[in-house]
Amino acid sequence: MRAPSLTVVAPLLLCLAAIASFGRCRAGGSPGNDEERFAALRAEMVAGQIAGRDVRDQRVLAALRKVPRHRFVPADWVAAAYEDRPLPIGEGQTISQPYIVALMTELLALRGGERVLEIGTGSGYQAAVLAEVAGEVWSIEILEPLARRAEATLAQLGYGAVHVRAGDGYLGWPEAAPFDAIIVTAAPDHVPQPLLDQLKVGGRLVIPVGAFYQELVVCTKTATGVERRSVVPVRFVPMTGEGVQRRRK
Numbered sequence: 679m680r681a682p683s684l685t686v687v688a689p690l691l692l693c694l695a696a697i698a699s700f701g702r703c704r705a706g707g708s709p710g711n712d713e714e715r716f717a718a719l720r721a722e723m724v725a726g727q728i729a730g731r732d733v734r735d736q737r738v739l740a741a742l743r744k745v746p747r748h749r750f751v752p753a754d755w756v757a758a759a760y761e762d763r764p765l766p767i768g769e770g771q772t773i774s775q776p777y778i779v780a781l782m783t784e785l786l787a788l789r790g791g792e793r794v795l796e797i798g799t800g801s802g803y804q805a806a807v808l809a810e811v812a813g814e815v816w817s818i819e820i821l822e823p824l825a826r827r828a829e830a831t832l833a834q835l836g837y838g839a840v841h842v843r844a845g846d847g848y849l850g851w852p853e854a855a856p857f858d859a860i861i862v863t864a865a866p867d868h869v870p871q872p873l874l875d876q877l878k879v880g881g882r883l884v885i886p887v888g889a890f891y892q893e894l895v896v897c898t899k900t901a902t903g904v905e906r907r908s909v910v911p912v913r914f915v916p917m918t919g920e921g922v923q924r925r926r927k
Contacts, residue, residue, distance in 0.1 A: 716748055719760040727762040728780045735784040741810035742780055747773075750801040750831060769821050771915065773801045774863065778912070780807075785884045785896050785909065786859040788812045795854070795876065797847030797917075798863035802828030805840045808861070815840045816854045818847040820919055848921025850876045857881060865892045866917040874904060886914040 724742050733739065748759035750773060755765045764772040783804075786794070792812040796805050799819035805828070808815045817840060819825035825844040832840045841854075847862070848870050855876035862873070862885035869887060874897065877883055883897040893908040 713746075716746060716760075717743075720744075720747070723760045723762070723776055727777055731777065733777070733780045733784050737788070737790070737811045738780050738784045738807075741783070741807045742776060744810060745803065745806045746835070747776065747803055749835060750803040750806070750828075767801045767824070768827075769824050771800055771821065771824060773803050779804050781910075782861055782863075782884050782894070783807055783811060785894075786812075786861060786882050788859060792858035793854075793856075795851055795857040795860045795873075796863070797850070797860070797873070799825055799828045799842055800863060802832045802837075802840070802842070804861070804863060805842070806832060806835065806837050809837050809839050812859070813839065816851045816857070817842045818845050818851060820844070820846060846919035846921050848872065848917060848919045852876060860884070862886065862917070863914065864917040865889075865912075865914040866922055869895070869897055869904075869906075870917075870921065872921065874899065886912045889916075 720743050724739055728742055729739055748756045751759050751765050751767060758765055762777055763775050767773050788794070788811045790812065794808050794812045794815045796808060796815060796817040799805060799817040801824070805815050805817045819828065819842065822844040825842055829842040832842065847864070848866065850872045856878040857876055858878055858881050860873050860877055860881070860883045862883070865886040865888060867887070867889050869883070869885060873883055877899045879899050879901055881899050885895055885897070886892045887895045892912050892914060894910050894912045896907050896909060898905045
């Protein structure tokens with residue numbers, strides 16, 4: 679996932695707790711105890727950064743408590759894994775802050791069993807959260823090194839319902855369509871028509887849209903068209919790929 683602008687630094691106590699926990703882990707602490715500490719940090723993260731704000735979907739909150747975000751960041755950043763901010767994951771990309779992951783997931787209005795398309799796999803964290811809330815997830819990452827790394831991490835954690843491939847997300851995944859929901863984690867300057875075409879009637883597309891100034895947008899497909907509403911200002915990296923370039927010509 680990419681980095682939005684709505685970054686809220688976690689409380690100092692949570693940050694210090696993460697650093698202390700990481701230090702004990704590197705010092706040779708019990709793996710079981712380490713996982714217990716990380717679980718406690720996730721619970722604090724959800725209570726203070728997500729449920730304490732405007733995310734109310736209990737399925738989403740449960741997914742954020744369960745998915746081990748520290749497994750999706752580089753070793754040097756494990757201590758900061760549960761802070762409410764984006765973190766670098768290599769290739770000039772970032773994992774989004776937990777609040778934005780939770781907000782975008784909630785906006786999809788998932789109830790379980792859905793087929794979801796994600797554009798911008800990144801670290802694989804958002805895909806794991808989606809897999810906990812929905813049914814199957816198809817995820818596309820334009821940077822192949824990130825795609826392969828995320829695929830390996832998701833497999834290690836048992837997320838067999840997530841299918842990852844390297845490719846141009848603007849074009850979607852037509853052979854797996856239609857989808858109940860689509861989430862995009864990089865910002866085009868317009869809503870890609872191929873993604874709308876691959877969305878079921880009644881489905882939702884959650885996407886940041888804009889060049890420098892961006893808004894998080896929810897598009898709901900109806901029998902007669904698309905209903906669109908803006909949710910909040912955000913800042914994501916621009917969407918890239920041949921589809922975007924062709925649209926601009």
